[in-house]
Each structure stands twice: as C-alpha cells, then as structure tokens.
Amino acid sequence: MVAIEPSKTQRLYLLLKEQILKGVLSPGHRLPSEPQLAAQHRLSRVTIRRALEGLEQDGLIRRQPGAGTFVLDARPRKGVVGDLSNMLAHLVAMGRATRAKLLSFSYQPSPPAVSAALKLEDGERVQHSIRVRYIDDTPFSHLTTYVPERIGVTYSEADLASTPLLTLLERSGVVADRASQTVTATLAGPEIAELLQVEIGSPLLSMTRVVYDDHGRGVEYLSALYRPDLHSFQMEMTRTGIGAERRWSPVSSLTRPGSDARPVPGRGTPRRASITPL
Amino acid sequence: MVAIEPSKTQRLYLLLKEQILKGVLSPGHRLPSEPQLAAQHRLSRVTIRRALEGLEQDGLIRRQPGAGTFVLDARPRKGVVGDLSNMLAHLVAMGRATRAKLLSFSYQPSPPAVSAALKLEDGERVQHSIRVRYIDDTPFSHLTTYVPERIGVTYSEADLASTPLLTLLERSGVVADRASQTVTATLAGPEIAELLQVEIGSPLLSMTRVVYDDHGRGVEYLSALYRPDLHSFQMEMTRTGIGAERRWSPVSSLTRPGSDARPVPGRGTPRRASITPL
DNA sequence: TGTATTTGTATTAGATATAGAACATTTTGC
DNA sequence: GCAAAATGTTCTATATCTAATACAAATACA
Structure with a gap:
C-alpha cells in the first residue's frame, strides 16, 4: 500500500464536498440514492451514509426520508475572486474589513530553500513571520514570509501586525521591482487546517512568491496558502503573435468583485490595441 | 464530532509532510526518535511508525536502524515548470514526446455552467470531449472541453485524438482572441486519480479556461487538471504604477524548464514551425 | 569495548471502520 | 390507495486502526 490513505468515508466526504462547493453539483440537484452511490463507489451503504452525515452537518445537503438527498445552496460567497497578485489591494479598495493575526515573529538562520531563492550569502539571517489574514472575520490566507535581516530590522512586530509587508518594505526604501510567483495545490495539515x-x-x-528589488537582489520570500472554496486565481489573456508564434499572453487587468467573475467582452474589460491577424 | 476526521496516522503523516515540504525541517535534519514523537503527539509508537513509513515511501525521509530518521532533500524535481497558458507549446519546443488519449467524444446538451460561461442560447448543444495528455508516457493533464456544436462539427474524433483543440478551431476559421482562466485546487476522485x-x-x-473569439463569442470551455507534484503554474510580474496605484502586473514571458526558471526573452528556446498551444 | 539509544519486529487487546443484510418509515407517482 | 423507492434504524461479522508491551538488531559515543 502506497502512502497513507484517508479512510473511505473521508475520501467520499471530501469528494462530494468538493463537487458541491465547486458547483459541479448545483443547488437543488438530487444526489443518486444511497444504494446507487454505494454501487458507483463500490462502498457499503454504511460508509455512504457516514459521508452524507458529514455533509449534512456542514449544511451542504438536505436529506429527506422517502424523497432523496438534495444539494443546498450553501455556496454563500465565492466572495473574492481575485488576481492573487493584487488581491489585497482589491480588498482594501472594496472597503472590506481586513485584519492580520501575527502568529510568529523572529530572526533566525535562513532555511536552505529560502537562501537559494533570495540568493543570500552563507549564514545570512532572515526575519521570519507567520500571519493569518482575515476578511470580515473569516480566515482568508496563511502567510509565511522571509526577509533578509538587514531589511527585516526596519520594521517591528507591531508594524507587521498592522501593515502589509510589501508596504513596510517600500516604506523602508526598498524598491520592489520584479517578482516570480508559483501556484500549486497542497493538502491542509492539522495546523493549517485549524x-x-x-x-x-x-x-x-x-x-510562492519571490520579490526582487531593482538591483535583482531578493528582498522577500512569501509562501501563502488560500482556501480554494473561497478564492481562486484568475487571469485574462489575449492571443498575440502570428502564425507559429501565436500564443497567449497575459493582460494586465483588474478583476472586478462579484459572484460572477467572467469577463465582459467589448466593454467592462479594457481592450488594448490588438495585433491585427493576417 | 464535526465532519469526518482523518485517522491519527494520516494526520501525523500530513503534518510531517507539510513541515518537510515547507522547509521547516531542512534536509539532513534528524527527526525526534519514535518514542519521543509518540510522547510529543500522544500517540502510540505503532501510529508513529506507520506515518514514517508513508514518508519513507514518498522519499522524504531516510530511516537508519540505530541511528535515527533523517530528512532527505525533498526538493521536488518538477519536470515541467510551466506557464500553463502556453505549456504545450513549451513542451513541443523542448522536443518532449506528447500524446493524447481520447476518452470520450460526443455531442450533447450543454451543462448549465458551460452554457453560462460560453453565453449559449437555451438548448444549444455542445461537442464534449475528455482527454488525458501524456508526456514521455507519464500522465500530464486531464482535459475536459466543451465547444458549441456549430463549431464542434468542424473536426472529427480522429482530429481531436491527434491535434490540440485550439489548433483545430483556428484551422476552422475561428479567431481565438481572448481567454479568461481560473486556477484552483481540488481533490482527486477515484476516476481522475487512476x-x-x-x-x-x-x-x-x-x-478552467473560457476562450472567446474576436466577436466576444465563447468558442471553447476547457477544464484541466494537473498533478502539482509534477507541474506548477509560474508567472513573472513587475511592479508598475506610482503611489497608491502601484501594483503588480504580469510580464509576458517564456519560462524555461530547469531549477531556475527565469524568463528568456526572444531566443534560447528553440522554435519550430508547429508550435501549438493547448 | 561497552552502554545507551535508535529502528525493526512481534504479540496482545480493545476500539473503530466497513460490509452486508433485514426491516421500518416517509415520500412519490400511477 | 397502492406499489416503488427513498432515507432511517438496527444488527452481525470481519478487517483495520491504535495502544501497550517486549525484545532483537544496528548504531553512536564515551
């Protein structure tokens, strides 16, 4: 047996939960009956029922004897669909109440991975912090940051608890110029989950984002975690180039808040001069 | 008892895995002994050992009798670090062997979510397909596409099995102009997992990507799944604007494979005539 | 070279997960 | 009203998870 697998109950529970939250199963939709689910997933009805009980407690489904099991509209707010790169700016602009809880603040030797990314000298120390950001009192992101100590000393614990890190850095004279960011998927461990x-x-x-200043020196290493049921990473692209060189390139765009984040062609989304195709 | 909880073994397994991958426990570091871990987490040694066995199989730790358990250099060698927007083009350019397996090909009524995204008329039908793309015989992506039937009839089952969908569309006279894409995280269900x-x-x-033509009409709805251990979504950004308007904006760049994925402008990536995006 | 510590292995016992089945109760639809 | 189908409930039996303990084999260090 490979790795450590979740229980069959939990597996089904998470699977159904995902489908509901993702909208694959739309509100009002009736799920297959318990015997049907049991057959489809090759599980006993006991297991099916345990998973459904979990979903029921989450308020995601309604179970009615004799009738069936129905998906509820428990997709309250996919509130913030953001660019992820300027997400915080959007939120502030929208006037949403944002606060950060500082969980850790220390100066320490730099982890190897961080040293490599920021291109630090051997033995160089970093300012390390862990924060959780809340929007309207619901947790929004989990942030782990590393800043070279020479820069990290320019702000205090209190600063970090109240002000976005990048703002603090730029206030200290750091010129954030370039950043490289990578998006992946992970699982929530016990600590993060709570x-x-x-x-x-x-x-x-x-x-994961690495920020460089105008001299190409690494100034910030950020590792952030987001709940996919509340937030997603959206970007607009246009098709540029001609012939074999024709490809997608990103459009610098502001995404607008709202439950429906699909672009509105023509107006709404600023058009830029597009290359005339052959 | 809220929801469905994972087993104690899996909980510890995920916790340690998280710490290792996150760099909290750096390579070469020795973990506490099994009895110590058992005491710290208040679990039996059996449970501790099962979790460690999982980590060992993942290649994250090395266990040496008499000596201890050590963290290995877990730097996941991400074969293909890509832009995700032009990933297929990169792969082709790199000369990697790519092939697609067509799992499903049909014409059917459009699912509500697809209709909304593509802005289809009521009752309009779509061409639906499911493919799995392989690179060097390892599965790379799972692709589900929906194309309005009037466009979908311009290509055949055989076409789709051999040629990227967007190429087929553009060959049929469709002018792909804009796209909106959203990146999220999900769990693998039984089918996808296999x-x-x-x-x-x-x-x-x-x-999820929705492609529009030059008249703003939806021409393709694509839902793709990727393995995060093999691939990640990378993008470069620059800091633009002044004052309060200062924000990140994307840089149109080609990323190159390798541990250091810096953008390469213009040359460096071999070009071929048949570069075709996903 | 010992001695303490570490991982590997085995056994026992109890708790929990899962499968399978039977039957009751409620709803739907003819 | 009745039959079919759905969820609710209860039961038995097996497998797996977890705890607790004991001991063996490998390693590190004074």
Missing part, C-alpha cells in the same frame, strides 16, 4: 478553518486533508491553493 | 496515477484524495491543480 487556522484556515477547513478539514484536515482539504485542498489548498499554494502560492 | 487516470493521472495519483492517490485518491491527492491535491490537484485545476484550471
């Missing part, structure tokens, strides 16, 4: 108020084993969006 | 050769309950990168 902080972000999700189940252990839930999927999370993971973003 | 196709992508991952464990059930594994995290997956999920990308």
Whole structure:
C-alpha cells in the first residue's frame, strides 16, 4: 500500500464536498440514492451514509426520508475572486474589513530553500513571520514570509501586525521591482487546517512568491496558502503573435468583485490595441 | 464530532509532510526518535511508525536502524515548470514526446455552467470531449472541453485524438482572441486519480479556461487538471504604477524548464514551425 | 569495548471502520 | 390507495486502526 490513505468515508466526504462547493453539483440537484452511490463507489451503504452525515452537518445537503438527498445552496460567497497578485489591494479598495493575526515573529538562520531563492550569502539571517489574514472575520490566507535581516530590522512586530509587508518594505526604501510567483495545490495539515478553518486533508491553493528589488537582489520570500472554496486565481489573456508564434499572453487587468467573475467582452474589460491577424 | 476526521496516522503523516515540504525541517535534519514523537503527539509508537513509513515511501525521509530518521532533500524535481497558458507549446519546443488519449467524444446538451460561461442560447448543444495528455508516457493533464456544436462539427474524433483543440478551431476559421482562466485546487476522485496515477484524495491543480473569439463569442470551455507534484503554474510580474496605484502586473514571458526558471526573452528556446498551444 | 539509544519486529487487546443484510418509515407517482 | 423507492434504524461479522508491551538488531559515543 502506497502512502497513507484517508479512510473511505473521508475520501467520499471530501469528494462530494468538493463537487458541491465547486458547483459541479448545483443547488437543488438530487444526489443518486444511497444504494446507487454505494454501487458507483463500490462502498457499503454504511460508509455512504457516514459521508452524507458529514455533509449534512456542514449544511451542504438536505436529506429527506422517502424523497432523496438534495444539494443546498450553501455556496454563500465565492466572495473574492481575485488576481492573487493584487488581491489585497482589491480588498482594501472594496472597503472590506481586513485584519492580520501575527502568529510568529523572529530572526533566525535562513532555511536552505529560502537562501537559494533570495540568493543570500552563507549564514545570512532572515526575519521570519507567520500571519493569518482575515476578511470580515473569516480566515482568508496563511502567510509565511522571509526577509533578509538587514531589511527585516526596519520594521517591528507591531508594524507587521498592522501593515502589509510589501508596504513596510517600500516604506523602508526598498524598491520592489520584479517578482516570480508559483501556484500549486497542497493538502491542509492539522495546523493549517485549524487556522484556515477547513478539514484536515482539504485542498489548498499554494502560492510562492519571490520579490526582487531593482538591483535583482531578493528582498522577500512569501509562501501563502488560500482556501480554494473561497478564492481562486484568475487571469485574462489575449492571443498575440502570428502564425507559429501565436500564443497567449497575459493582460494586465483588474478583476472586478462579484459572484460572477467572467469577463465582459467589448466593454467592462479594457481592450488594448490588438495585433491585427493576417 | 464535526465532519469526518482523518485517522491519527494520516494526520501525523500530513503534518510531517507539510513541515518537510515547507522547509521547516531542512534536509539532513534528524527527526525526534519514535518514542519521543509518540510522547510529543500522544500517540502510540505503532501510529508513529506507520506515518514514517508513508514518508519513507514518498522519499522524504531516510530511516537508519540505530541511528535515527533523517530528512532527505525533498526538493521536488518538477519536470515541467510551466506557464500553463502556453505549456504545450513549451513542451513541443523542448522536443518532449506528447500524446493524447481520447476518452470520450460526443455531442450533447450543454451543462448549465458551460452554457453560462460560453453565453449559449437555451438548448444549444455542445461537442464534449475528455482527454488525458501524456508526456514521455507519464500522465500530464486531464482535459475536459466543451465547444458549441456549430463549431464542434468542424473536426472529427480522429482530429481531436491527434491535434490540440485550439489548433483545430483556428484551422476552422475561428479567431481565438481572448481567454479568461481560473486556477484552483481540488481533490482527486477515484476516476481522475487512476487516470493521472495519483492517490485518491491527492491535491490537484485545476484550471478552467473560457476562450472567446474576436466577436466576444465563447468558442471553447476547457477544464484541466494537473498533478502539482509534477507541474506548477509560474508567472513573472513587475511592479508598475506610482503611489497608491502601484501594483503588480504580469510580464509576458517564456519560462524555461530547469531549477531556475527565469524568463528568456526572444531566443534560447528553440522554435519550430508547429508550435501549438493547448 | 561497552552502554545507551535508535529502528525493526512481534504479540496482545480493545476500539473503530466497513460490509452486508433485514426491516421500518416517509415520500412519490400511477 | 397502492406499489416503488427513498432515507432511517438496527444488527452481525470481519478487517483495520491504535495502544501497550517486549525484545532483537544496528548504531553512536564515551
């Protein structure tokens, strides 16, 4: 047996939960009957029922004897669909109440991975912090940051608890110029799960960003985790180039808040001069 | 008892895995002894050992009788670090062997979510397909596409099995102009897990892309799943604007494979005539 | 070279997960 | 009203998880 597998109950529970939250199963939709689910997933009805009980407690489904099991509209707010790169700016602009809880603040030797990314000297120390950001009192992101100590000393614990890190850095004279960011998926461990108020084993969006100043020196290493049921990473692209060189390129765009985040062609989304195709 | 909780073994397994991958426990570091871990977490040694066995099989730790348990250099060698927007083009350019397996090909009524995204008329039908793309015989992505039937009839089952969909569309006279894509995280269900050769309950990168033509009409709805252990979504950004308007904006760049994925402008990546995006 | 510590292995016992089945109760639809 | 189908409930039996303990084999260090 490979790795450590979740229980069959939990597996089904998380699977159905995902489908509901993701909208694959739309509100009002009737799920297959318990015997049908049991057959489809090759599980006993006991297991099916345990998973459904979990979903019922989450308020995701309604079970009616004789009638069936129905998906509820428990997709309250996919509130913030953001660019992820300027997400915080959007939120502030929208006037949403944002606060950060500082969980850790220390100066320490740099972890190897961080040293490599920031291109630090051997033995150089970093300012390390862990924060959880809340929007309207629901956890929004889990942030782990590393800043070279020479820069990290320019702000205090209190600063970090109240002000976005990048703002602090730029206030200290750092010129953030370039950044490289990577987006991946992970699972929530026990600690993170509790902080972000999700189940252990839930999927999370993971973003790692390395920020460089105008001299190409690394100034910030950020590792962030987001709840995919509340937030997603959206970007607009246009098709540029001609012939074999024709490809997608990103459009610098502001995404607008709202439950429906699909672009509105023509107006709404600023058009830029497009290359005339042959 | 809230929801469905994972087993104690899996909880510890995920916790340690998280710490290792996150760099909290750096390579070469010796873990506490099994009895110590058992005491710290208040679990029996059996449970501790099962979790460690999982980590060992993942290649994250090395266990040496008499000596201890050590963290290995877990730097996941991500074969293909890509832009995700032009990933296929990169792969082709790199000369990697790519092939697609067509799992499903049909014309059917459009699902509500697809209709909304593509802005289809009521009752309009779509061409639906499911493919799995392989690179060097390892599964790379799981692709589900919906194309309005009037466009979908321009290509055949055989076309789709051999040629990227967007190429087929552009060959049919469709002018792909804009796209909106969303990246999220999900869990692998039983079916997907087998196709992508991952464990059930594994995290997956999920990308949804809606492509519009030059008249703003939806021409393709793509839902793709990627293995986060093999691939990640990378993008470069620069800091633009002044004052309060200062924000990140994306840089149109080609990323190159390798541990250091810095952008390469213009040359460096061999070009071929038949570069075709996903 | 010992001695303490570490991982590997085995056994026992109890708790929990899962499968399978039977039957009751409620709802739907003819 | 009745039959079919759905969820609710209860039961038995087996497999797996977890705890607790004991001992063996490998390693590190004074």
